[in-house]
Each structure stands twice: as C-alpha cells, then as structure tokens.
Amino acid sequence: MSTTLEPDGTHEGLPAYRFDNRLGGPVLSHHERWDEMAGTHGGFRSTVARGFWVVTDGPAVQEALQDWRTFSSTSVTVLEPDPKFLWIPEMLDPPTHSVWRRLLGRFFSPGAVAAREPEVRQVAGEMIDELRTRDGAEVLDEFARCFPTLIFMRLMGLPEEDLGTFLAWTHELLHLSHREDPDGARQLTAMAEVSAYFEEQIALRRKAPRDDLLSTAMAWTIDGEPIDDRDMLGFCVLMFQAGFDTVPISVGWALYHFAAHPEQRAEIVADPSLIATGVEEILRVYSPVVPARKATRDVEIGGCPVKAGEMVMLPIVVANRDPERYDNPLEVDLHRKATNHIAFGSGPHRCLGSHLARLELNVAVEEWHRRIPHYRIAEGQELWQHGNMYGIKSLRLEW
Numbered sequence: 197m198s199t200t201l202e203p204d205g206t207h208e209g210l211p212a213y214r215f216d217n218r219l220g221g222p223v224l225s226h227h228e229r230w231d232e233m234a235g236t237h238g239g240f241r242s243t244v245a246r247g248f249w250v251v252t253d254g255p256a257v258q259e260a261l262q263d264w265r266t267f268s269s270t271s272v273t274v275l276e277p278d279p280k281f282l283w284i285p286e287m288l289d290p291p292t293h294s295v296w297r298r299l300l301g302r303f304f305s306p307g308a309v310a311a312r313e314p315e316v317r318q319v320a321g322e323m324i325d326e327l328r329t330r331d332g333a334e335v336l337d338e339f340a341r342c343f344p345t346l347i348f349m350r351l352m353g354l355p356e357e358d359l360g361t362f363l364a365w366t367h368e369l370l371h372l373s374h375r376e377d378p379d380g381a382r383q384l385t386a387m388a389e390v391s392a393y394f395e396e397q398i399a400l401r402r403k404a405p406r407d408d409l410l411s412t413a414m415a416w417t418i419d420g421e422p423i424d425d426r427d428m429l430g431f432c433v434l435m436f437q438a439g440f441d442t443v444p445i446s447v448g449w450a451l452y453h454f455a456a457h458p459e460q461r462a463e464i465v466a467d468p469s470l471i472a473t474g475v476e477e478i479l480r481v482y483s484p485v486v487p488a489r490k491a492t493r494d495v496e497i498g499g500c501p502v503k504a505g506e507m508v509m510l511p512i513v514v515a516n517r518d519p520e521r522y523d524n525p526l527e528v529d530l531h532r533k534a535t536n537h538i539a540f541g542s543g544p545h546r547c548l549g550s551h552l553a554r555l556e557l558n559v560a561v562e563e564w565h566r567r568i569p570h571y572r573i574a575e576g577q578e579l580w581q582h583g584n585m586y587g588i589k590s591l592r593l594e595w
Contacts, residue, residue: 207241208501215242215250216583217274217486217509223452223579226586227482227513231526234514239498248274248488248507251498254518257510260489260497262543264289267489267497267508269545274488274507283434284427290544292418296431299416300548303351303409309551312347316555319346320563328567332574332594339564340447341366344556345440352435353408354397365390366440371582371589387433394432398425409435442485443553445587447560449482450475452591453528454565455573463530465569468562470530475557477528480537483513484586487541512538513586571595 202214221229230252233240238253251257260267269287271277279287285296302308320343327333341363349356368377368386377383397410405411413431416423423431454461454474464470487510491502502508516537517525540547547553573579574592581588 204243207243207247210240210500211237212241212243214244215240216244218583220580220582220589223581223588226581226583227517230511230513231517234518237499239500241500242274242509245275246277248509249497249500249502250509250511251500252511252514253498254515254521256498257512257515258538258542260508260510261487261538261541261545264544266492266495267510268492269293269489271490271507272488274509277490277505277507281433282427282430283437284430286434286438286545287430293544295418297544297548299413303412304548304552306551309555312351312552313555313559315350316347316559317563319343320556320559321567324563324567328595332571332592334590334592335451336444336448336588336591337363340451340560341440341444343447343560344443344553347552347556348435348440351408352410352432353406354410358393361393362436362440365436369437370441370585371587390433390436391429394429394436395425398428398432438547438549441585441587442547443556445484445585446479446482446553446557448588448591449484450478450557450561451564451593452573452579452588453478453482454561455571455593457528458572460528460530461565461569464561465565468565471561471565472558473532473535474528474530475554475561476535476537477530477532479539479557480516480522480535481526481528482586483511483516483537483539485539485541486511486513486584486586512541568595 204212204214206212234252234254238256239249239251242248242250251260268289270289271279272287273279282288285293288296323339323343327338342359345362346356346359349359349362365386368382372382398414401411401414405414410432414423414428454464464474489508489510491504491506491508493504495502497508515521516539519525540550571593574594577590577592579588579591
C-alpha cells in the first residue's frame with residue numbers, strides 16, 4: 197500500500213499526502229498503515245481530487261461521529277461532497293433521520309432479529325453442508341458473500357433466483373480496483389442496473405403490496421407525507437449496499453483469522469462460548485468501514501483546521517486499534533473483558549442493522565466450526581484486500 201501515502205508538502209501547517217483510500221494492497225496493509233499514521237499525528241490533508249481531511253486520532257474520530265450537527269451525513273464519500281443521489285436514511289441528519297430509524301426499528305430490534313435466528317442458522321448450515329464434502333473452496337464467493345446476501349433478500353422480499361445477479365453487482369460496485377475500472381464506467385453501469393431493478397420492484401409493490409420490508413416501508417409517511425419513489429429508491433440502494441458488504445467482509449476476516457491462528461480455532465471448537473467474544477474482537481481488530489462526513493462550520497478536529505463544506509475521513513480502525521483504549525490492541529483476545537468497540541459506528545448514525553449483523557456473524561462462525569473445524573489457508577494464492585471497505589478479495593481454504 198506504499199503508493200497510497202506519498203508526501204505532498206504541507207497544508208495549513210499539517211502534513212499533506214497523496215492519500216487514495218480506493219487503492220488495494222496486501223492483506224492487513226491498510227490496517228498497518230493506519231496504525232503507523234495514528235502513531236505519528238492526529239490528522240493530515242489528502243491532496244487527492246479536491247482534497248479532504250483525514251483524522252487519525254481515535255477519540256477525535258468517535259467525537260466527530262457523535263457530533264452530527266458539525267459533521268453532517270449529507271455526504272458520506274470524501275470524493276463527492278455534493279452528491280446528486282441520497283442513500284436513505286444514512287445520508288439524512290436528524291430529525292428526519294430519526295423518523296426513519298424509528299420506523300425501521302421494529303425490523304432490526306433485538307427481538308425481531310432473535311426471531312429470525314432459526315432461519316439464519318438453517319441458511320448458513322445448508323450452505324456449509326454443500327461445501328463440507330469437498331476438500332476446499334473459495335469461501336468468500338461460496339459462503340461469506342452468499343449467506344448474508346440471501347438473508348437480506350428474504351428480508352426485503354426479493355426473488356432468491358436473483359442472488360447471482362446481486363453478487364455480480366456487488367463485485368462491480370464495491371470490489372473493483374482502480375486499475376480494473378479507472379474511469380468508474382463499470383461501477384456506473386452496475387449502479388444503473390441496480391437502480392433499474394429496484395425501480396421495477398417499487399412499481400410492482402405499488403400495484404400489489406407483499407408481506408416484506410419493502411412493501412411495509414412504502415406505506416410509511418414522513419412528516420405526514422407518503423414516501424415518494426425517489427426516496428424509496430434511495431432507501432433500497434442503501435439497504436442493498438449495507439446488506440451486501442459489511443457482513444460478508446467480516447465473515448471473510450473471521451475465516452481468515454481462525455485459519456491463520458489454529459490455536460485460537462482449537463479454543464473455539466473446544467469451547468463455542470468463546471465465539472461471541474471472538475466475533476466482537478474480529479469486528480474491532482479488522483474494522484473495515486471508513487466513514488466520511490461534511491463539516492457544517494469551521495472546526496478543528498484531530499488538529500485539522502476544517503472549513504465549512506470540507507469533507508473529513510473518519511477511519512473507525514484508528515479508534516478500535518488505539519493502544520490508549522485497549523491493551524494489546526492489535527490482537528484478537530478471546531478472553532478480553534471490554535469489547536466496547538465502534539465497529540458499527542457511533543452516534544445517531546450507528547449501524548441500525550448491528551443486531552442482525554452480530555447474529556449472522558455468530559451463526560456463521562458457530563455453524564462453520566461445527567461442520568468444518570479443521571481447515572487451512574491454501575498455498576499458492578496471493579492474499580489481497582480492496583480499498584474503501586477493507587475486505588479480502590479472495591480466500592481459498594482447504595480441509
């Protein structure tokens with residue numbers, strides 16, 4: 197990842213780098229680079245595109261995520277401060293954001309999620325059973341990405357036969373390298389196809405509502421007004437992106453970690469009660485999400501003199517691997533007592549689907565190790581991770 201941090205002078209008295217978070221690198225290279233940057237200064241300026249601020253002080257990252265009045269979610273991509281399309285409700289601020297969360301809450305509450313556990317466990321078990329009779333598999337494509345995606349499609353009421361299409365869109369939107377798609381044409385094409393798909397699903401529900409989240413949401417009102425098709429499309433696109441990447445990435449990291457640490461794998465096989473803490477530790481150590489916010493006023497954060505209208509990158513990983521916050525912060529500790537990480541964010545925009553994500557991750561790890569307790573990373577493969585969202589691109593395991 198050395199090409200992602202090139203010295204480029206100073207800006208407002210702070211170091212400036214040609215920092216491009218879109219670029220991939222060897223496994224764990226992004227995390228290691230964040231550790232390095234967090235250990236040298238609290239923030240810096242990236243000169244990529246129009247430029248943006250990057251906060252590398254852990255407490256400051258959490259402070260900014262909690263202060264929605266100063267750090268708005270009306271843009272969540274540092275390279276696009278004035279987006280033409282809103283993901284709803286992620287790119288809304290309170291009070292409208294709060295209304296959406298309240299309406300969605302009953303679908304993602306602890307009780308609602310617990311009721312789905314038998315179904316989630318059945319789906320995971322069936323997928324792993326198909327793999328266990330073989331001697332190995334590309335586990336990201338054949339399990340980690342399929343499992344939570346299928347759960348999401350059932351929640352939204354989408355045809356399960358479209359699973360392959362959704363996985364292909366996810367690859368085009370989230371996993372292409374800058375080299376593979378230098379002008380973003382493939383990504384734009386995929387997004388257009390996703391939008392067209394959901395426009396069709398919305399039209400179908402307008403004519404004939406069903407018993408699913410999408411149909412239910414279409415009957416809601418915000419400030420006394422029905423939700424129009426444009427906002428409903430923004431909601432669908434957000435749910436698509438939220439449901440199809442963070443959990444698959446984390447399942448991938450879990451399988452990678454326990455394959456690379458056979459002594460810990462033996463521990464959780466012998467004592468499955470350790471899995472819950474293991475999942476929390478994997479979320480913390482391998483934090484994949486790098487949020488961004490738009491400043492609403494002039495403010496200093498992490499030593500960065502941010503002007504109103506400027507974008508700020510807030511890497512969660514620097515808070516979750518902060519040596520001031522955790523003992524041995526880079527290690528997954530199956531016996532750690534404090535697991536108060538912010539892998540799901542912090543403040544009013546904290547991940548609404550965290551209860552479902554936790555259930556899926558725990559079930560994935562439990563059912564995998566119940567069926568395939570002994571496995572290893574296959575030799576001869578290059579382990580690489582993509583930028584933006586820090587997940588492994590491919591992972592072949594053998595057993």
